[in-house]
Amino acid sequence: MTNESKEFQELVEKQQAGLLKPKDRFAIPAQEMPAQDALGRRSTMSEVALGYTPMQARLEAMRCLQCKNAPCVEGCPVRIRIREFVEAIANGMFQEAITIIKENSLLPAVCGRVCPQEVQCQEKCTVGLKFKDVNQSVSIGRLERFAADLSKGCGAVPAVAPTTGKKVAVIGSGPGGIVVAADTRRAGHEVTVFEAFHKPGGVMVYGIPEFRLPKSIVQEEIDVLSKMGVKIVCNFIVGRTRTIEQLMKEDGFDAVYIGVGAGLPKFMNIEGEHLVGVYSANEYLTRANLMKAYAFGRGADTPIAVSKNVAVLGGGNVAMDAARMAVRLGAENVYLVYRRSEKEMPARIEEVHHAKEEGVRFCTLQSPRRILGDAGGHVVGMECLRYDLGEPDESGRRRPVAIKGSEFVLDVDTVIVAIGNDANPLIQQTTPGLEFNTWGNIVVDDNCKTSMEGVYAGGDIVLGAATVILAMGQGRIAAAAMNQYLAR
Numbered sequence: 432m433t434n435e436s437k438e439f440q441e442l443v444e445k446q447q448a449g450l451l452k453p454k455d456r457f458a459i460p461a462q463e464m465p466a467q468d469a470l471g472r473r474s475t476m477s478e479v480a481l482g483y484t485p486m487q488a489r490l491e492a493m494r495c496l497q498c499k500n501a502p503c504v505e506g507c508p509v510r511i512r513i514r515e516f517v518e519a520i521a522n523g524m525f526q527e528a529i530t531i532i533k534e535n536s537l538l539p540a541v542c543g544r545v546c547p548q549e550v551q552c553q554e555k556c557t558v559g560l561k562f563k564d565v566n567q568s569v570s571i572g573r574l575e576r577f578a579a580d581l582s583k584g585c586g587a588v589p590a591v592a593p594t595t596g597k598k599v600a601v602i603g604s605g606p607g608g609i610v611v612a613a614d615t616r617r618a619g620h621e622v623t624v625f626e627a628f629h630k631p632g633g634v635m636v637y638g639i640p641e642f643r644l645p646k647s648i649v650q651e652e653i654d655v656l657s658k659m660g661v662k663i664v665c666n667f668i669v670g671r672t673r674t675i676e677q678l679m680k681e682d683g684f685d686a687v688y689i690g691v692g693a694g695l696p697k698f699m700n701i702e703g704e705h706l707v708g709v710y711s712a713n714e715y716l717t718r719a720n721l722m723k724a725y726a727f728g729r730g731a732d733t734p735i736a737v738s739k740n741v742a743v744l745g746g747g748n749v750a751m752d753a754a755r756m757a758v759r760l761g762a763e764n765v766y767l768v769y770r771r772s773e774k775e776m777p778a779r780i781e782e783v784h785h786a787k788e789e790g791v792r793f794c795t796l797q798s799p800r801r802i803l804g805d806a807g808g809h810v811v812g813m814e815c816l817r818y819d820l821g822e823p824d825e826s827g828r829r830r831p832v833a834i835k836g837s838e839f840v841l842d843v844d845t846v847i848v849a850i851g852n853d854a855n856p857l858i859q860q861t862t863p864g865l866e867f868n869t870w871g872n873i874v875v876d877d878n879c880k881t882s883m884e885g886v887y888a889g890g891d892i893v894l895g896a897a898t899v900i901l902a903m904g905q906g907r908i909a910a911a912a913m914n915q916y917l918a919r
């Protein structure tokens with residue numbers, strides 16, 4: 432359909448007259464996301480998904496049945512009024528759509544891009560259920576992104592209440608920390624964000640690559656915080672530069688939010704992991720994203736391995752990001768080595784699809800046994816085993832069972848381990864009185880309050896490695912509780 436297409440105009444007229452029937456809506460094809468050409472994008476960091484046009488957005492929104500009970504909302508961790516914002520887009524009222532979304536989500540341009548909608552709102556969508564295919568659900572995330580992008584650049588600065596004289600410290604500037612900073616500042620408190628890195632934004636800046644989430648989007652949100660009067664202090668490691676106790680007892684902070692994420696990479700604990708050429712995905716992505724190692728020698732100071740054959744170990748979003756980054760850094764062959772089948776992969780379907788399009792080779796039902804090195808201590812290969820799937824384990828996924836005698840060697844010079852992250856123990860080691868569970872995550876109550884008076888926590892440091900939207904949701908709960916605590 433073209434913009435002027437008669438068919439489109441008829442649909443719009445019917446929509447506006449309230450005459451669009453379910454059968455008309457079912458007949459509208461799911462709108463494909465325009466994307467950069469797969470071959471061309473292998474050598475560029477710029478964003479792959481290009482976003483809907485206004486006509487596509489309205490067509491996609493017209494596929495929504497406007498269900499009375501809106502089951503999609505139940506699947507949204509922050510309960511965005513999805514039915515209403517989608518209807519606003521269908522009617523061409525784009526500004527209204529973003530206003531509705533922003534009631535519940537502070538970072539819609541981020542969430543529209545990175546939320547796993549297929550296991551949240553879109554999993555529950557009646558349209559997807561009718562077609563028995565989640566890919567046929569209304570593309571709520573893409574519509575959220577569309578509305579958010581249209582309001583880009585007009586970063587309205589939320590009103591701030593008169594000063595209360597109370598001081599809030601936010602540790603970590605990831606999505607949870609950003610939400611807490613905004614919500615507590617809005618209530619009139621003096622807010623300082625302490626960030627260990629030289630740039631704020633958390634995983635959204637150092638982990639998720641530019642080709643999936645442009646950094647300018649995160650920066651815009653950080654700028655809004657600064658305009659609201661939030662102080663952002665970088666290169667400040669709480670637990671090293673100052674402890675939480677010092678912040679509260681000596682520096683006068685009345686309440687603290689801990690949003691330090693889960694930044695400690697897990698390793699396989701196999702022979703050869705010490706070799707030169709083995710990276711954790713965190714290190715690899717931080718070098719490439721935050722330190723811009725892809726421009727080493729052209730204005731960036733941080734180097735990264737120039738690899739020919741790369742193995743990425745894992746099957747989640749982090750593994751996909753690392754594999755796709757390796758493609759962009761010029762590797763000839765990138766193997767994604769995963770010990771279960773593709774069906775069990777935790778990565779988002781879209782990321783798997785994009786990785787394949789870009790030439791990442793999926794080696795499923797395989798796992799490394801040891802990494803092989805040369806006399807100089809550099810990676811020269813990886814010995815792997817093939818696997819079958821057995822009975823489901825405690826996670827409900829079928830357990831991989833090694834096939835005896837199936838060893839083979841993969842010819843690689845770089846190995847990137849992307850099998851998950853744990854909590855960094857620094858806060859635990861330096862904060863007596865703060866309760867942690869056996870995995871090193873902070874224990875909180877329903878209001879995200881910790882065992883320490885005036886100290887709250889949320890996001891990955893509480894949940895374990897989770898998602899942006901869950902971190903934001905916890906940030907919102909914590910900020911409300913902190914505002915209440917400070918008002919006492």
Ligand SMILES: Cc1cc2nc3c(=O)[nH]c(=O)nc-3n(C[C@H](O)[C@H](O)[C@H](O)COP(=O)(O)OP(=O)(O)OC[C@H]3O[C@@H](n4cnc5c(N)ncnc54)[C@H](O)[C@@H]3O)c2cc1C
Nearest residue numbers: 603605607627633634638669691692890891897898899902
């Ligand atoms: C590569 C990658 C890809 C991902 N892709 C997705 C995705 O597609 N969709 C999705 O929803 N989620 C994704 N995630 C997960 C998501 O990014 C996280 O769940 C989310 O960012 C957690 O937010 P947070 O607020 O807990 O803090 P984080 O984003 O983890 O940020 C914590 C911040 O605290 C800082 N910090 C740590 N210790 C200290 C200290 N002692 N003092 C001061 N500052 C400190 C860190 O430097 C960091 O900036 C991905 C994660 C990674 C690593």
Ligand code: SF4
Nearest residue numbers: 495496498503556557
């Ligand atoms: S479940 Fe799907 S069809 Fe129903 S209101 Fe939500 S988005 Fe629309």
